[in-house]
Amino acid sequence: MMPMGRPSPTAALESFVLPRIDHVDLVTVKLPFVAPFGTSVHVWTEKEAMLMRIEAGGAIAWSECVSDPDPFYAYETNATARHIIRDFLLPLVEPDITLGGLEGRFRRVRGHGMAKATVENALLILIAMQRGAALHELLGRPAQPIMSGLSIGLQDTPDALLAAVERAVRKGYHRVKMKVRKGQDVEWVRAVRSRFPELPLMVDANGDYTLADTDHLRQLDEFHLTMIEQPLSYSDIIEHASLQRALTTAICLDESIHSLADAAAAISIGACRVINVKQGRVGGLLESMRIAHHAAGLGIGVWSGGMDETGIGRAVNIHLQTAEGFSLPGDTSETCNYFAEDIVDPPVVLGDGGFIEIPGGPGIGARVVPERVLKRTIRAERLR
Ligand code: OSB
Ligand code: MG
DSSP: OOOTTOOOTTHHHHTOBOOOOOEEEEEEEEEEEEEEEEOSSOEEEEEEEEEEEEEETTEEEEEEEOOBSSSSSSSOBHHHHHHHIIIIIGGGOOTTSBHHHHHHHHTTSOSOHHHHHHHHHHHHHHHHHHHTOBHHHHTTOOOOOBOOOEEEOOOSSHHHHHHHHHHHHHHTOSOEEEEOBTTBSHHHHHHHHHHOTTSOEEEEOTTOOOGGGHHHHHGGGGGOOSEEEOOSOTTOSHHHHHHHHHOSSOEEESTTOOSHHHHHHHHHTTOOSEEEEOTTTTTSHHHHHHHHHHHHHTTOEEEEOOOOOOHHHHHHHHHHTTSTTOOSOOSOOOGGGTOSSOSEESOOOOOGGGOBOOOOSSBTSSEEOHHHHHHHEEEEEEOO
């Protein structure tokens, strides 16, 4: 049950009326990463991002689908998202219905949160642009400095890992996450912890372990990590509750959480003490705010996860973190960790104290640079 007496964080947003839309395009861009990003499930060497461009009465809004071309992190891919958006979601977008009404229509489509988020984000950004408001203002939240966090992929050697952590610490990141996998875990964490005894440090396994690894994972407890993210299967909640009972380290769920209902279930059985909210994975900003509100009310830590987004998705994540409940630093790091040249200006940089400033201006603030999008485009299609 929702705790009584706490107003819904999304009531005002649900009543927004959708504007009339002139055009909708899907534009897929490919950007090389400055370095490969290794995880227990895949090594990504470039970002292939499907963008949505909405034009309405002279205003233009861009959103980014967080799916990859492959189904190695999540079942959704750029191709499934295109299919679901084009054939099922976009036909449900009609002028004069409310955003809450649209969410209701979208509920008939089971899953496919990344596709849903792409459409919802584009509409929210469009409404913000038309009102001359920043996205966080539209969400009803004041500007604030945003905490930073770096996610370091699997490295070839412990020395390379230590060098990457050292750079992050020097820069002033508020926390460092390192990817782990079976066999590349305890000793690698030990190396980082011995060198940086006080660093807020966490690990992300992307589901590489099973309950049979419980004793092995217990060895991580001595390193006082802030959390271990998604140790068990991407589809599991209940075994995480068993593992959480066996560990002193907090478990954070990422892949397992697709909705407020998932989050509420996980919390109620003690499957996690922290939730990584990826707005794309949970179907958009409204569901993200509901999850953060619910979790925070029960003392569960919440942060905004990243999907190696271009500057469009990165900006959305930055605005989202002004919402109630986002209490921990997320996967929000400087653009230069991913791309030599992004498709938006200005790039994300760390300011005083390692904080990130919300880019000023209407919508996401960051300005999409059409020539850079064009230069990186591998596919474009007008849907409406
Ligand atoms: O599991 O959090 C994850 C990136 C791609 C897919 C999954 C994950 C990640 C990250 C990187 O950890 C987060 C980022 O820096 O954007
Ligand atoms: Mg993760």
